[in-house]
Amino acid sequence: MSGTVPEPAVSESAPAASLEAHLRTLRDAGRKLLVPYVTGGLGDDWLAAVEAAAAAGADAIEVGIPFSDPMIDGPVIQEASVRALASGATPHSILTALAGADVGGTPLTVMTYYNLIARAGLRRMASSLAEAGISGAILPDLPVDELDPWREEAEAAGVETVLLAAPTTPEDRLRRIVARSQGFLYAVGVMGVTGERASLAASALTIARRCKELTDLPVIVGIGISTPDQAAEVCQVADGVAVGSAVVHRLLDGDGPDGVAKLVSSFRDALDTTP
Amino acid sequence: MTTLGELMREPSASGRFGEYGGRFVPESLVPACEELDRAFRSAWSDPSFRSELDHLLRSYGGRPTPVTECRRLSERLGVRLLLKREDLNHTGSHKLNNVIGQALLARRMGKRRLVAETGAGQHGVATATAAALFGMECDVYMGAVDVERQELNVFRMELLGASVHPVQSGSRTLKDAINEALRNWVATVETTHYCIGSVMGPHPYPYIVRELQRVVGDEARRQCREILKSDPDIVVACVGGGSNAAGTFAGFVDSGARLVGVEAAGGAAVQHGVPGIVHGMRSKFLQDEDGQILEAESISAGLDYPGIGPEHAQLADAGRAEYMEANDDEVLAAFRLLAETEGIIPALEPAHGLAWIVREAGKSIPKGSAVLLTLSGRGDKDVALVRERSR
Ligand SMILES: Cc1ncc(COP(=O)(O)O)c(C=O)c1O
Numbered sequence: 157m158s159g160t161v162p163e164p165a166v167s168e169s170a171p172a173a174s175l176e177a178h179l180r181t182l183r184d185a186g187r188k189l190l191v192p193y194v195t196g197g198l199g200d201d202w203l204a205a206v207e208a209a210a211a212a213g214a215d216a217i218e219v220g221i222p223f224s225d226p227m228i229d230g231p232v233i234q235e236a237s238v239r240a241l242a243s244g245a246t247p248h249s250i251l252t253a254l255a256g257a258d259v260g261g262t263p264l265t266v267m268t269y270y271n272l273i274a275r276a277g278l279r280r281m282a283s284s285l286a287e288a289g290i291s292g293a294i295l296p297d298l299p300v301d302e303l304d305p306w307r308e309e310a311e312a313a314g315v316e317t318v319l320l321a322a323p324t325t326p327e328d329r330l331r332r333i334v335a336r337s338q339g340f341l342y343a344v345g346v347m348g349v350t351g352e353r354a355s356l357a358a359s360a361l362t363i364a365r366r367c368k369e370l371t372d373l374p375v376i377v378g379i380g381i382s383t384p385d386q387a388a389e390v391c392q393v394a395d396g397v398a399v400g401s402a403v404v405h406r407l408l409d410g411d412g413p414d415g416v417a418k419l420v421s422s423f424r425d426a427l428d429t430t431p
Numbered sequence: 432m433t434t435l436g437e438l439m440r441e442p443s444a445s446g447r448f449g450e451y452g453g454r455f456v457p458e459s460l461v462p463a464c465e466e467l468d469r470a471f472r473s474a475w476s477d478p479s480f481r482s483e484l485d486h487l488l489r490s491y492g493g494r495p496t497p498v499t500e501c502r503r504l505s506e507r508l509g510v511r512l513l514l515k516r517e518d519l520n521h522t523g524s525h526k527l528n529n530v531i532g533q534a535l536l537a538r539r540m541g542k543r544r545l546v547a548e549t550g551a552g553q554h555g556v557a558t559a560t561a562a563a564l565f566g567m568e569c570d571v572y573m574g575a576v577d578v579e580r581q582e583l584n585v586f587r588m589e590l591l592g593a594s595v596h597p598v599q600s601g602s603r604t605l606k607d608a609i610n611e612a613l614r615n616w617v618a619t620v621e622t623t624h625y626c627i628g629s630v631m632g633p634h635p636y637p638y639i640v641r642e643l644q645r646v647v648g649d650e651a652r653r654q655c656r657e658i659l660k661s662d663p664d665i666v667v668a669c670v671g672g673g674s675n676a677a678g679t680f681a682g683f684v685d686s687g688a689r690l691v692g693v694e695a696a697g698g699a700a701v702q703h704g705v706p707g708i709v710h711g712m713r714s715k716f717l718q719d720e721d722g723q724i725l726e727a728e729s730i731s732a733g734l735d736y737p738g739i740g741p742e743h744a745q746l747a748d749a750g751r752a753e754y755m756e757a758n759d760d761e762v763l764a765a766f767r768l769l770a771e772t773e774g775i776i777p778a779l780e781p782a783h784g785l786a787w788i789v790r791e792a793g794k795s796i797p798k799g800s801a802v803l804l805t806l807s808g809r810g811d812k813d814v815a816l817v818r819e820r821s822r
Pocket residue numbers: 524525550551552553554628629630669670671672673674675676732733734778780781807808809
């Protein structure tokens with residue numbers, strides 16, 4: 157790890173520190189941001205995998221709350237969701253576990269589908285997230301046009317809502333999204349579902365550039381970032397990467413928290429040596 | 432509060448039918464939905480689009496379909512039963528009305544490929560047909576369970592030049608086929624139109640499909656007036672996502688007729704569902720206490736869906752339409768009854784509507800009532816399954 161890159165500030169206790177403040181501080185100090193994803197409830201050691209990711213250099217972690225109909229997920233996260241649900245994972249069990257996670261102050265966000273939130277009740281879910289020490293929510297099927305009711309409750313509870321920007325998003329709409337995203341801006345790197353890709357899509361660099369031109373929010377590219385090399389390449393422009401299927405793939409293969417730690421370290425090294 | 436006079440008009444700018452509808456899709460798809468909304472509005476107010484659609488529905492689809500008065504069955508049931516014969520539409524169901532319209536729209540938007548989901552296979556066959564007619568590429572997603580129980584329709588789609596992709600995820604039926612079609616669309620949206628098969632999905636689909644199916648209700652209203660010299664007392668249609676029902680009800684919503692949608696007992700989203708957000712829309716869905724969507728279960732692949740189109744959720748809440756259920760056994764009996772008494776083998780889906788009529792005739796349907804049932808499709812696709820079940 158290069159000496160000029162600061163370690164994340166450690167905050168000891170809930171309520172969670174601001175996701176955005178945390179990421180901005182790191183980014184402004186010259187660190188490229190690494191946000192791995194783990195499917196909550198996947199196997200017995202998913203929580204250990206979350207903790208291992210934090211210890212291995214994650215700057216924030218996305219925890220998936222599995223949904224029966226994951227419309228924007230490819231085969232890997234679909235399979236993880238099926239397994240987690242089959243073993244009885246629920247939003248409640250996942251949040252309860254996360255409340256006790258030992259992640260040394262690394263901010264936790266959830267990534268899930270809006271129905272699970274709507275079913276619980278917006279206010280109730282927002283406060284459940286806050287109570288579990290979750291600082292952000294990424295809801296890929298809740299576009300900016302439908303955001304308001306959730307946003308109001310989330311904000312009241314102190315949960316930041318991260319919005320997504322896509323390669324197809326036109327300029328005026330991108331401005332609206334940028335203006336309303338909190339925590340960071342999730343730039344969708346490729347038109348498609350979550351999943352590993354053999355090479356970095358040209359669209360990843362393009363959307364990162366478009367977002368960076370419009371905002372000072374940390375711009376993190378996700379979907380289709382599968383290797384440390386791809387991460388380093390896109391971070392020529394972006395502030396960071398979200399890595400989902402590559403991590404979950406290791407867990408599905410039985411590599412456990414150690415496998416996740418190894419993978420996250422390899423991304424960390426690649427990002428820290430990015431010129 | 433929505434007043435009854437405001438029902439089945441245009442949805443709000445955000446695609447709401449009352450509190451239902453909307454557009455809950457990944458950001459990647461929002462621009463395509465907006466483009467489709469603009470394209471549809473411009474096409475729908477363009478006389479040349481309307482006349483081309485009308486011409487195709489007549490010269491290629493066989494419209495208008497007749498309304499048939501059932502003599503023997505009416506006598507048996509003690510009601511005056513009329514059937515709107517969508518089974519006589521080309522490809523054997525009402526699905527073609529929607530698909531021809533959407534294929535014309537796709538062409539207008541410069542899209543060369545259609546992707547679709549299908550349950551019973553009727554929408555897949557219709558989409559494959561339109562793709563062949565317009566020289567477009569076509570990929571159809573179909574749950575693996577449905578591929579098995581509707582294998583003849585799979586072969587039909589392939590004959591028409593489409594690729595059929597069995598879906599192995601989830602319950603391996605219609606809801607999972609929709610997920611997979613949406614996933615494909617995200618990756619192909621620039622060249623591809625998602626030709627959704629019912630009044631569901633993100634705005635503007637529920638509105639577009641209802642408008643494209645309203646030809647069923649508009650024709651039937653005129654035909655009933657000729658036959659009955661008045662509107663029917665009761666208008667019945669089966670409901671999967673709800674497109675044949677929406678098209679039918681659109682023609683009668685401002686009449687005095689009682690409107691009845693009949694769902695499969697194993698997929699009755701109005702009776703047993705709760706509001707939720709799935710497949711891009713806020714509507715009623717069968718789901719557990721955490722919000723996980725439950726699997727519907729029905730003998731009829733076309734009604735095997737745990738939700739319902741958003742406008743039906745509104746009609747139900749407003750009390751303008753009622754939603755009932757029919758179980759597999761009643762449906763099989765109704766299927767045979769229509770074949771034996773009228774010489775018409777219905778699809779299992781509209782046999783649900785008939786099953787409800789048979790059960791309620793002389794009860795909540797007063798003797799002598801004029802009852803219109805939309806016979807949304809013919810039963811050829813179901814004959815093997817019914818034979819299997821009868822053994
Ligand atoms: C003949 C027939 N009727 C009805 C349906 C259900 O669809 P909807 O509720 O959209 O009319 C289907 C679907 O496959 C069908 O094939």
